[in-house]
Amino acid sequence: xxxxxxxxxxxxxxxxxxxxxxxxxxxxxxxxxAAAPLYVPQMPKTGKPMSVxxxxxxxxxxxxxxxxxxxxQERHPATGRPWPAIPAVLLQIWKDVSGYPAPPQxxxxxxxxxDARMGLHQxxxxxxxxxxxxxxxxxxxxxxxxxxxxxxxxxRSFRLSSGDLVVLxxxxxxxxxxxxxxxxxxxxxxxxGGRINLTLRRVDS
Ligand code: SIN
Ligand code: FE2
Numbered sequence: 001x002x003x004x005x006x007x008x009x010x011x012x013x014x015x016x017x018x019x020x021x022x023x024x025x026x027x028x029x030x031x032x033x034a035a036a037p038l039y040v041p042q043m044p045k046t047g048k049p050m051s052v053x054x055x056x057x058x059x060x061x062x063x064x065x066x067x068x069x070x071x072x073q074e075r076h077p078a079t080g081r082p083w084p085a086i087p088a089v090l091l092q093i094w095k096d097v098s099g100y101p102a103p104p105q106x107x108x109x110x111x112x113x114x115d116a117r118m119g120l121h122q123x124x125x126x127x128x129x130x131x132x133x134x135x136x137x138x139x140x141x142x143x144x145x146x147x148x149x150x151x152x153x154x155x156r157s158f159r160l161s162s163g164d165l166v167v168l169x170x171x172x173x174x175x176x177x178x179x180x181x182x183x184x185x186x187x188x189x190x191x192x193g194g195r196i197n198l199t200l201r202r203v204d205s
Contacts, residue, residue, distance in 0.1 A: 007148060009036035009132070009170020013097070017163035021089070021104040022138055022189055025094045029109060029138070029196055032057045033082040036076045038111055046067035051116035060106045060203050061126065070125045071107060072203050086200070093134065094200050096147060100131040103135055104200035112142065114184035114197040120145065120155070120176045123168070123201070131202035132169030138162050138196040162187045187188040 006012075017025065024177040038053040047066030056062060059081045075082055082169065088105045111117070123133050135158045145150050147155035148172070157180065168175060182195050190196070 006146065007170075007172035007175050008147065009168070010172035010175065011097075011167040011169070012158075013165040013167070014161065015163050016093075016165040019134070019163070019189075022163050024187060025087070025089055025136070025198075026138060026196070028089065029198070032084050032087070032109060036061075037078065037083070038109075039076075039078050042066045046194075050118075051112075052118055053111045053113075053116075055083075055109045056107060057084045057109065058104060058106045059083070062106060062108045062201075068097075072125065090136070090198065090200060093136065093165070097165065098132050098134055098200075099169070100202065102131070102202065104131075104134070105203045106201045108199045108201070110197040110199070112140075112179065112182050112197070114140070114182050114193065116179075116195075118179040118183055120147065120151070120178040121197075122149075122174050122176055124174060126201055126203045128202055128205045129173045130205070132167050133198040135166040135168070136198040136199070136200075137164045139187045139190040140193060140195045141183040142195055142197075143180040143183070145178050145180055146172070149174045149176070151176055158199060159183070162189050 036055045041050045042065045144160045145157045
């Protein structure tokens with residue numbers, strides 16, 4: 001990242017989804033959560049609970065716990081069932097913005113309540129970084145931070161709103177990023193507030 005420029009391959013597509021599309025997607029996410037309940041992920045080794053609750057859809061889901069650490073697996077850690085399918089509208093978004101010929105294999109569903117956050121990290125548990133990470137925000141705004149591919153590199157922060165898309169491709173595929181805070185009460189999309197983030201990824205190739 002040069003100076004305060006955003007990294008190459010980073011794209012911010014504000015207001016990509018209009019309100020009706022956001023409402024329809026929330027219904028899809030509710031169906032995913034009904035089949036694959038949100039659970040509390042744990043940090044590797046320490047077992048410290050994360051503040052974000054998670055589930056997945058797609059053939060592979062990203063999970064983490066004390067014993068196994070960060071990984072992808074085909075089944076929900078609590079129910080033992082395969083993850084539900086990725087909703088059609090998300091597959092279409094991927095087609096439209098990823099520039100990648102194959103469909104996403106994993107869709108991580110993150111739910112943030114008003115106090116949740118996510119520390120600065122890289123998405124690097126995949127076996128390929130050729131495909132971008134495509135991220136969809138729903139519900140309350142958050143303060144999103146993005147830096148470079150080294151942990152100490154300068155970062156930039158901005159608010160993500162409901163319906164916004166972020167694409168981490170190219171050099172930015174391995175950029176450090178995180179969510180510093182949620183701004184409660186900034187969206188009426190989710191009846192009980194909070195923020196949902198959906199990240200679409202290729203895992204194998
Ligand atoms: C993530 O990095 O997994 C989530 C990013 C976000 O919530 O916007
Ligand atoms: Fe991430």
